[in-house]
Amino acid sequence: MAGTALLVMDIQNGIVGRFGEDSGYLPHLRRAIDAARAADLPVIFVRVGFRENYPEVSSRNKAFAAVAQYGGFTADALEIAPEVAPEPGEIVVTKRRVSAFTGSDLDVVLRAADVDTLVLTGISTSGVVLSTLRQAADLDFGITVLSDGCLDQDEEVHRVLVEKVFPRQADVITIDTWIEKL
Template sequence: MAERSILLVMDMMNDLIHPKGMGGKSYVPLCEAKGLYDNTAAVIARARAAGVMVGYVRVGFSPGYAECPPGSPVFSKAKDNGVFTLGSWGTEVHEAFAPQEGDPDIVKHRVSPFYGTKLEPLLRAQGIGRLILAGVSTNGVVSAAVREGHDRDYACCVLEDCCAGATQEEHDFALAGLRRFAEVTTAAEVEF
């Protein structure tokens, strides 16, 4: 590839995709059915072997939830449910693809991985022009990353078998809308 790439593993946290996490009933069945855990681990290994940076994006709030928007239909119940608390097991990346020493850790307080985070300074400093995206949920962080990445002039590539929604319909609908803005491929077929 002519442009430097980064593989972003987004919101693949225990709260969302671990069977014992709060999202266990929502996301885990589709993650398991799609082979998301194995696919994501395999593409991370391929990226590392190709010398491609692997970065992790996690949603989280300080223990007092000061950054949590109370009127958000997505995040307003986080405090009540005790989820997305930074420093807790729930906001750790799932052990199947945990970060290695030196991997960028981008913490966000909204759906977008760009909004109020260090992601763009990291991309600019590293001369990265292509985002390879994996994450939960397809209609949340993945869609936000593609749309905002596109508008910031990054080439975007979605790994459809490394993404999931709460339902297959939600996932498929999100992908249909993203094909206009990004390449959609699989963990096995992506080129580094």
Template sequence: MSGGGAARDLAEDYRGSGFGAGLGCGDAPALLVVDLVRAYLVDGSPLRAPVEDAAAASVALIGAAREAGLPVLFTRVSYRPGGVDGGLFRRKIPALRVFEEGDPLGDFAEGAAPEPGETVVTKQYASSFHGTSLAATLTASRIDTLLICGFTTSGCIRATATDALQHGFRPLVVDEACGDRDRRLHEANLLDLEAKYADVVSLESALTTINEAGTVKKAGTGD
């Protein structure tokens, strides 16, 4: 995670005060792809953001996880026409109308479509855990660690990582594979996540973790 002197000073202050201990990767990681959909990538969308590089990094993670044999789970937002099931969140952010059923902006981005058998969690709020079966699915699959990528860092990524920790899963947020409307939002939220709720890891480190976990898994199954 890059940043100026003020960000470095704040990170050092956090560490000096007893924040930011590492969680590390557990024994059974999975990749969680949060809202990697067209709404953030298509010109004219009210949610359009400069996240092309993050999308490409996320697609690379998806490919690596599949190759390694690790679980890949996806989330998407979907509302009934009129958005009544979005409650106050939908009222607070009128731009979320793009996620009403039938709007193509809610479709998965190119290269990010789930394959048959992969879990897709449909949600109405920022956290991938709120009001969904995600925690139960992870527990049933004995997954203990989530490599998290997608959009946006200050919204659904932050909420998901925070709730992952609170549900007992290790959140590893992949820096280059998350994006936001502005780089400053991205960096500020990653700094705070690293201090309090998650490990923030580089794309290179995430790919290494995936490859190592895949090797262990294949050795255990005799593949």
């Protein structure tokens, strides 16, 4: 699996807290992270964040204008959830929009590491995972989505994306299946 990296996207305190600790998601995701590390695959963490006073946020951006108005995605909300925190030396990319590529140096990091295949996980399926998948496909990356490594507030939206939309541009498998292939 040379040339493959696991992206762990938007698993930060300001987002994870919306789902409650009982979801079982973080320990499950941790299995994928541990497996990638054991296979010597890069694990790259992506988070959304802004500077103080939100100079990156346009009033025309409906989603992020609301964040800027009420405050969020600064300070503690930027921190990756401790249950899946990066190890020393692992890359953390800060993005300024929904896609992991937009407003970040992710593409430069991936190209410098000769990564041509991405394994996507994150919160939310209908947000960062969808946007990153679409942009990664346009950038000619090979893509795998770990269906149970993604989480969304709307279970039906998650189901439609992983069963009907994502397979058009990515391989969609479970964490267990991916680990077996490593």
